[in-house]
Amino acid sequence: MSHNTPNQPAGTPEERVARHLKKDASLLAVLHAIQDETGYIPADVIGPLAQAMSLSRAEVHGVITYYHHFRSEPPARVTVQLCRAEACRSMGTEALAAHIEGHTGCKFDSGHQPDTELETVYCLGQCALSPAMTINGELYARVTPQKFDRLYEAARASAEDLV
Numbered sequence: 001m002s003h004n005t006p007n008q009p010a011g012t013p014e015e016r017v018a019r020h021l022k023k024d025a026s027l028l029a030v031l032h033a034i035q036d037e038t039g040y041i042p043a044d045v046i047g048p049l050a051q052a053m054s055l056s057r058a059e060v061h062g063v064i065t066y067y068h069h070f071r072s073e074p075p076a077r078v079t080v081q082l083c084r085a086e087a088c089r090s091m092g093t094e095a096l097a098a099h100i101e102g103h104t105g106c107k108f109d110s111g112h113q114p115d116t117e118l119e120t121v122y123c124l125g126q127c128a129l130s131p132a133m134t135i136n137g138e139l140y141a142r143v144t145p146q147k148f149d150r151l152y153e154a155a156r157a158s159a160e161d162l163v
């Protein structure tokens with residue numbers, strides 16, 4: 001699993017939609033393809049997408065906002081997902097969360113600030129190796145504050161390289 005880096009895809013919004021319109025493709029499948037390419041669902045593709053799928057703009061917008069997976073704005077350069085479910089909580093995830101907020105200067109679940117996003121998730125399937133987290137889609141287990149600092153700074157440095 002890798003992080004969806006915002007790209008600058010070529011073409012008009014109509015062309016960008018057309019690229020992902022496969023025969024019998026569902027709206028969800030096309031939205032996934034657009035987000036995989038761009039990192040989010042740009043507002044300017046909603047009209048062409050609605051038209052191509054014989055839906056209203058409101059219907060397309062409703063699907064985008066209903067599914068937490070879809071983003072309406074570019075993702076942060078570094079996205080941290082911290083598991084705060086039971087097994088991880090028993091291994092100190094709340095203290096780790098406080099450390100992460102202090103280290104990054106960001107708050108969990110409140111959007112980008114300014115280039116990092118901290119998200120709470122519930123179980124990453126690593127309960128025996130808790131606390132668990134992802135950084136830009138890469139999974140890490142048995143995370144300590146020191147390990148987080150190292151991984152976070154490496155992710156920031158690698159995001160710099162992409163700019």
Ligand code: FES
Nearest residue numbers: 083088124126127
């Ligand atoms: S509870 Fe955290 S990975 Fe399962």
